[in-house]
Amino acid sequence: MEITENKLKGILTEQREEFQRHVDKQMGRQREEYQRYLGVMKESFDSKVELIGEQYHSITEMIGSLTEDVHIIKSDVEFLKAL
DSSP states (O other): OOOOHHHHHHHHHHHHHHHHHHHHHHHHHHHHHHHHHHHHHHHHHHHHHHHHHHHHHHHHHHHHHHHHHHHHHHHHHHHHHHO
16 A cells, blocks of 8 residues: 555544544543642632631630730729728
8 A cells, every 4th residue: 555645644634633632632621620629629728717717716805805804803903902
């Protein structure tokens, strides 16, 4: 069988197109997997940031309560010193 230049170009073009379809399909799958992975990572990050925010709020409330208690103790000590 004789392969002419045109036949060879046709064969190579067909192979290149087939390979490109295969690569595109694989890239599409990988892109979908990567997007799912990023979605999971985002949800995890968001939940951890939310937890830190809740803890920070609780700590702020505790500091406020301690500040009030210290003011009460100071006034009690001043009162006792005056006696």
